[in-house]
Amino acid sequence: MTPWGEVALTHRRGSFQLRASFSFDREIGVLFGPSGAGKSSLLRLLAGLERPEEGRFCLGDRVLVDCARRIFTPPHRRRVGMVFQHLALFPHRTVEENVAYGVRDQDPLQARETARQWLRRVHLEGFEGRYPSQLSGGQSQRVALARSLAASPELLLLDEPFSALDGPLRRSLRRELRRLHEETKIPVIYVTHAIEDACALGHRVFFLQDGACTGSVKVEHLWNGSAQGEVFEALRWGNLLSGEFVLRDHKRFFSWDGGMLEVALPAEGCPGPGRVFIAPHDVKVLYEGVVVDEDLRANVVCGIVGENLTLGSLCRLSVETSSGVWQVEYPSGAYDTMDLKEGCAVRLAIRPGSVVPLGDGRKERER
């Protein structure tokens, strides 16, 4: 069976080059990569909001882009929907008008009825007449989702729309998105830099690193022994620890050869062997002699700075510890007063809520 979509695109912007080559089916694909890897640029290429330098993009039986044959389908004819990071709800239109905006081939009355149906599907009946400024964060997300789905796209792109929301709301929206996908079978590409989104949402994970798509793996295989090494080798990003979950004083801990970490999130198979993932931007550097909140005092790891790399607005630190090298990321200028040169001793802190339990080679998925 040929895949539903095939992408092979090259794009250049200044000195940054994006090379993406992958295919996808009618599933939820998660595009995972650190900040600045080019995730948003890739989505804009797929939506037609930017022109690629060269390449091809086919969706279903349509060729949307073929630079060799000078084919470039403008965004309004692509039927590729997009939920923007900041949602981009139209402030001068009501919720109902927003959702009806992209409904095709219907007269205005029918379009309104279709919009109301979509609002029911995302549990927003009664909000038809409100304006976007009168909605909460979660409600806005649902409107944005309904609006793009009401236009019956053949591919739906989501650019980290849930990143601004907190845990429970985020989980419920992920569930909602999975349900809507199962009902509509519209293929989805979801961009995120949070590994738990990738695990909870996707069927397949695509990795994007420094402008290159380095491969994809089915979510089921993400954490099993064989794929895991490969995936992190491909990504070269993040801190993955192998060890054991233990319960002590009704709290969850993760024990590995570098010590103990407190874990706030529920862990499958606890107590027992498992893995945890800690994103580099969730590792904080502690100031010497400064009192910090309780949350940060729980998990502290000591080490020596091995390398300090500034990548534009981002600093990447490699810290050597007794149990291996840790990756730390923070916005440039954040720790300027500490002068984190190579060879400096540092103390790293990880909030218990940032330690993501991954289970042991099994699919971690919420229901």
Next chain:
Amino acid sequence: MDEALRLSLEVLAVDVPLMILLGVPLGWLLARKAFPGRKVLELFVLIPVVLPPSVLGLYLLLALGQLPGVRAWRLLFSFPALILGALIPALPLVVQGARAGFSSVSRDLEDAARTLGDSEWRVFFRITLPLARRSLGAGLALGTARALGEFGVSLMIAGNIPGVTQTLPLYIYSRAEALDFAAAHGAALLLAAVGVATLIFVRHLEEGRHDPVG
């Protein structure tokens, strides 16, 4: 005074559509597009704001006098000259308003409309224009008030011919010069009222900008 008022209104009837036709696209161009010569255009548009009207009028008079046809068709010291004289100092206000309005519209909103099936024209008329309309309206109101009150440039290129090029501001000047203060007062009161009304209208537009309705 009736004749001067009629003439002033005729000038507005021609100049307001012209200001929309020229000012809105110019404002959009300056807000949205990068092109060579953009900085020069930006400065050029603002020149009428900083030059004294008499200087502007003098240069226009000299420049127009060089153009073929202008003399033959008696375009100076006539209604067309009046149109131009009122348009030039008013246009920058419209351009600035349009530019501020278009700049304030997030590109994401336009992109969202594109992915929802809107062609470029539909994006403009359904998203960009409605969201920029307050700033646009304020610019247009200020421009209209400026055109109505035009004095210096008109005097230089259109003269002060009663019944032909004597608009309300010029009428006030002539009446005052003839020591007919009663007539001057009548016209001055009318213009002052229009000016204050414009200000109130513009304030209203600007304050409403933070409505949920946008």
